[in-house]
Amino acid sequence: MPASQAPTGDNPTGSDDRDKPQVSLWERLARPAPTPRTTLTPHRIAEAAVAIADTEGLDAVTMRRLATALGVAPMAAYRYVSGKDELIELMVDFAYGQLPLDTPADSWREAMHSMAVHLRAMNLAHPWTVRAGAQWTVRAATQFFLSPNQLAVPERAFAALAESGLDADTTMAVFRTVSGYVHGSVAAEIALQTLRGDNGWSDGDETRAGLAPRMSYLMGTGRYPNYQHYLHQATRKDDPDWQFETGLACVLDGIAAHFGI
Numbered sequence: 001m002p003a004s005q006a007p008t009g010d011n012p013t014g015s016d017d018r019d020k021p022q023v024s025l026w027e028r029l030a031r032p033a034p035t036p037r038t039t040l041t042p043h044r045i046a047e048a049a050v051a052i053a054d055t056e057g058l059d060a061v062t063m064r065r066l067a068t069a070l071g072v073a074p075m076a077a078y079r080y081v082s083g084k085d086e087l088i089e090l091m092v093d094f095a096y097g098q099l100p101l102d103t104p105a106d107s108w109r110e111a112m113h114s115m116a117v118h119l120r121a122m123n124l125a126h127p128w129t130v131r132a133g134a135q136w137t138v139r140a141a142t143q144f145f146l147s148p149n150q151l152a153v154p155e156r157a158f159a160a161l162a163e164s165g166l167d168a169d170t171t172m173a174v175f176r177t178v179s180g181y182v183h184g185s186v187a188a189e190i191a192l193q194t195l196r197g198d199n200g201w202s203d204g205d206e207t208r209a210g211l212a213p214r215m216s217y218l219m220g221t222g223r224y225p226n227y228q229h230y231l232h233q234a235t236r237k238d239d240p241d242w243q244f245e246t247g248l249a250c251v252l253d254g255i256a257a258h259f260g261i
Contacts, residue, residue: 041080046090053091061088066087105160
């Protein structure tokens, strides 16, 4: 191999990981496996990578770090994924596979509520999933994760909405409205958790104390009387579960009222 093509760093294939293979990761993994030379499997790879991301963050996940965690040669995982992009795709699918999408529901609203609650719980358990999705969108503007377990989420939502009388386009709009609320709410929760972690603040009181100088100046300008009223009167500032459920109820109430379903 010429020196200019020699494997380097975290990409020992010598190719740009952004140059996606024509055959998707999932189609390749569905093919009959070759005679195994190790006990490595896509499930083991994803499980180990998710464990690293959960404890150390997404940046800590590299192919070399993964190989060390699995106790295999650095090249071993490349039999299944072409590089970090596909590894993250595998990780996201693994996380979505933990969603209990078969939970019984008596109505579209109950099903959508359950989906939203479980999506939030999954994202909070694996905060890197929010960042991974954002990075993917920026890196490949027209591409999104289309994996088996992730696609099962809208499949379940569409099934729940099937008897509502909504057409296909409206059904997708409803799903995106609910899932968009979840992702926005979770992103705000994770951002607050990150802020606290970076500053060593353990709870809401410490966070407010840390932000007090800036907040005092802004409120002192007199430009934000309504926000100042919130600061003095709100009693659920540190209750993200209540905040999430209240917002979700507003979203579902709006959908039901607008479409009469």
